[in-house]
Amino acid sequence: MPLRVGIIGTGAIGRDHSRRINNVLTGAHVSAVNDVNVEQAQKAVDDLDLKAEVFANGHELIQSNAVDAVLVTSWGPTHEEFVLSAIAAGKPVFCEKPLATTAEGCKRIVDAEIATGKRLVQVGFMRPYDSGYQLLKNALTIGEIGDPLMVHCAHRNPEVPESYVTPMAIQDTLIHELDVLRWLLDDDYVSAQVIYPRRTRFTHSKLADPQIVLLETKRGIRIDVEVFVNCKYGYDIQCSVVGELGVLNLPEPQSLLVRKEASLATNILTDWKQRFIKAYDVELQEFINGCLNSSITGPSAWDGYAASVASDACVEAQETGAIIPISMADKPSFYS
């Protein structure tokens, strides 16, 4: 029996996941949708030709007998309540980032999930599902470069809208590195520092751009992440891990090698949606498989909590210029 999925939030990402579940992935279909704007929910059903019931209320969708699993793709501040509601209903739930808008909110979800005695929550961190990061992870795991000692990263966007301000470099952008590097290194952060280089002329007064974030992990690994969101030239994600025996670089996205007009070149993407497009497929298929097998294995509520704690520390580091310690409760054995 295919998994029947209810989707809360039919904006761009909710619609994209609907398409993915019905047309690309295997083992599931969308059986119910909800949106704070009911007309938009109905429009999604019509546009995508979904065989899905429209619910006026997200909690009712969660309770419905026609829903085996829940996707939360609504506005960020509503995530916590819907995830808690799904946990209360004993139903597996996939929640786009952020899991909650505060570390405390994330912790409430962690506690609720632990109380049920089984993993129900997967957070929408897709980078660990990217084939390039998986090659990095595998190489580290087999010890190809010995112990990792440093990681040099860059997260570059061609441009951001005027509404994008300094803390968003952490909360919207660095958050992906905070998640994927924890996973990659199997380690946690102990401190953060933010450095402000000379600003690009292409930024505005409320956005310090670029920024460099320095992180330290429990094992002493040092990470530097350049966050540069008006870099003009493309959407470019770089990750270089330096170990005792060598250096591993994240592969560039696939591109033709072109000789033309006095240049030997590959393309750099400009649209972030293209960069991890396959990773979205893989993460959601893993959630579906996890539901069908009663074994959710993707990024956990604890991962969402850990990223949130680190993100808060980075924002404090932005504001103070100081080296900010990062401390979390010990990881519950439930998540090991």
Add this chain to the structure above:
Amino acid sequence: MPLRVGIIGTGAIGRDHSRRINNVLTGAHVSAVNDVNVEQAQKAVDDLDLKAEVFANGHELIQSNAVDAVLVTSWGPTHEEFVLSAIAAGKPVFCEKPLATTAEGCKRIVDAEIATGKRLVQVGFMRPYDSGYQLLKNALTIGEIGDPLMVHCAHRNPEVPESYVTPMAIQDTLIHELDVLRWLLDDDYVSAQVIYPRRTRFTHSKLADPQIVLLETKRGIRIDVEVFVNCKYGYDIQCSVVGELGVLNLPEPQSLLVRKEASLATNILTDWKQRFIKAYDVELQEFINGCLNSSITGPSAWDGYAASVASDACVEAQETGAIIPISMADKPSFYS
């Protein structure tokens, strides 16, 4: 309703396609299997946990009401009869290469299909579904390098078994270039020549290795393909298209860039099965979609015929050392 697929031939590739249909792709499941060795068919059902009926006879499988579409993955010499049988039954059929063992056999299939008035046959040429070749095709289509004038290719395998002899360099190996270059250039071959370089010490007396195949197309494009099947170092497929304004190179497969032991390196694959693994998924999903939409669009029986004609000419060029003209009947409008 999912497509119910019957599979004739449960060897390695038949089993792999079964796994793919049931676990990876969407819109289909395996409902019937047949093999010349019935025990092996049953074993495939058991091993892969298929919900599929075992047929002792391929033609009965084709006739079964439980089968909407047929996959022919049996021994090459049996392909023609099963494809013709599926056409006679009016059922879509996906046939692994070769479509038939002779050009005449391919032509019989073409004629039978045309007689039904609708496309039923897809040939298992997977290269056009490779994302790298698709980038090449798109770049040519938009005129990125103007008209193509030359194509330089290499098809290298690390090694082949003793049973692999000179003509197989064409029939088993070059056949993929013969197909994909027709598709890439939207052109047909008019002549073939084979050149024998100095032999590698790693070959045996019945295999001239390497070989260079020179092809000319109707539009005058010149193609050279190095076929080197004991190259030792890896499975390496290269394709470089030289046009009036520039040169396009097929991307290398994704790999970490590693600095280690005085070397800055990416990996080269050694196992051919890894090279086009995603292309197999895409080609078979396209067949499933084509069946569900009553619109088969993949490599056609005509493509199978054209590859077979060119292959025969190349073998003659191997044997004679001469420049062998290649001529085919005009392409039926049915396939345009």
Add this chain to the structure above:
Amino acid sequence: MPLRVGIIGTGAIGRDHSRRINNVLTGAHVSAVNDVNVEQAQKAVDDLDLKAEVFANGHELIQSNAVDAVLVTSWGPTHEEFVLSAIAAGKPVFCEKPLATTAEGCKRIVDAEIATGKRLVQVGFMRPYDSGYQLLKNALTIGEIGDPLMVHCAHRNPEVPESYVTPMAIQDTLIHELDVLRWLLDDDYVSAQVIYPRRTRFTHSKLADPQIVLLETKRGIRIDVEVFVNCKYGYDIQCSVVGELGVLNLPEPQSLLVRKEASLATNILTDWKQRFIKAYDVELQEFINGCLNSSITGPSAWDGYAASVASDACVEAQETGAIIPISMADKPSFYS
């Protein structure tokens, strides 16, 4: 005592070598110049501030007591007589290509040199002095890829003047590959074939462009050289040697790697003079050193003769479309 060099021919290359000898290299200076146009010779002396006597006659320059060694950089058809004159005078002579305009002329120089009992002639083939080709040669010599079996080359110019016609693709362009590949492989040619791909729209009626030249060597190595002199995108020299154990590629010229405007790129040169600019320094320094040590070691008159014989065969292959055998007298032990 520095070597006193007399230069016959003060056109672009003669002036460039003058500058090189006086300002870049060590161990020599220009002491005499001659040109068919005496005023141009005097102008070169003035412009370059040479301390050099101007001779109205090249043979007198060769005889002068103020000249230890001769550079022949005059018009091609005059090369043979000046080289023979220098040999007759017992003076070392560096001659730009062609050594003579016919294979017979080259052979006369070979015979004259052998008669003197010592090497006096160095031909201006600079590719063997390029650091990239030297890396290739070293790697082949140490057996890094086992025996070479095939060589794939391209010689691409962005454009050529209207005066450049079909045979010049051999005589002016391929000639460099003919020389450097003999040296690289330590082998001689036994046959040549020329293939004409579809013409680029950027050529004219008297120039078949591109062309592909197929060469076979005594040891059975097969070489294909794409000659494409209106390729538009740059001056691009490629050489890939396929051996029993692997493939070696000539390095690209040094360039920054630039991420900009959605592209990850290195530059391709457009001016051929930049490509081998350092090789010119090294070849001429080697000639100077050879003169000072009485031991000329660079490309010999025999190499000039061999390139000329192969060039003639390639032109015949252009004209006939046939596979043309190439035969030379055995290499005199004098040149071993």
Add this chain to the structure above:
Amino acid sequence: MPLRVGIIGTGAIGRDHSRRINNVLTGAHVSAVNDVNVEQAQKAVDDLDLKAEVFANGHELIQSNAVDAVLVTSWGPTHEEFVLSAIAAGKPVFCEKPLATTAEGCKRIVDAEIATGKRLVQVGFMRPYDSGYQLLKNALTIGEIGDPLMVHCAHRNPEVPESYVTPMAIQDTLIHELDVLRWLLDDDYVSAQVIYPRRTRFTHSKLADPQIVLLETKRGIRIDVEVFVNCKYGYDIQCSVVGELGVLNLPEPQSLLVRKEASLATNILTDWKQRFIKAYDVELQEFINGCLNSSITGPSAWDGYAASVASDACVEAQETGAIIPISMADKPSFYS
């Protein structure tokens, strides 16, 4: 008239420069040598077949009428006195790094040189003469990536001897980046911070390895330099400049691209002496030319002083863990 050079210090680098002057460069020869060990000086003369007088005392060599210019390649602590002596004699002097062992010592040289009213001193910083760094500099100068905002660097050695301890990561290694980045950016440092990542197992107790040095410039450019001197895999110098419009990467050293043993690779050097070997030629030729033209233009005493001041601050940053401000006197107009 060729420049007559006297060399103080006939250790490895002194001998290497002797060979370079006499055999590789143009316009100079070695006329005098001195070493604290006179026998070693005589041995250098014999081994290298120098036509040079051996002096028992460096100051006497400087005074000799047979010496037009001086090379100081003796033990570091003696540099200051010999450079001052050469300045006092009014003779141009090329001094290997360090110019002096303290910033104060460098400043004394600066003052002495200014007092003579003309440039006499060139410091042996060779990186600005590397063709790769020159490409970087040119690209920045023409504004190819707009204003530079950040520079990411790595300086990696395969290993160091036991005698190499923590401060030497600055004084012997980072010193080259401190010099070349000032030149590249045409900027000065205002602060330094040092971060200690997890140590490699291949270091010893007195060497923190790797280290990351963070520098800020007057214009606000942020630089991070990874110094990793037991990286095992090779001698690897990286420099990536991030500007408002793009990113420039220092080219990798020239290497064949090799396909072999399941790897597509270029070589990484392991011997540092190979990395900048051509830059040594260029810097010393520039010194010779400067002497002959009475116009010394290479790295100045002021550059030596500035590198020394920055180096001292970095060592303090190593010891304290703090962000250390860097302040220098204003640059004298003499050096502009």
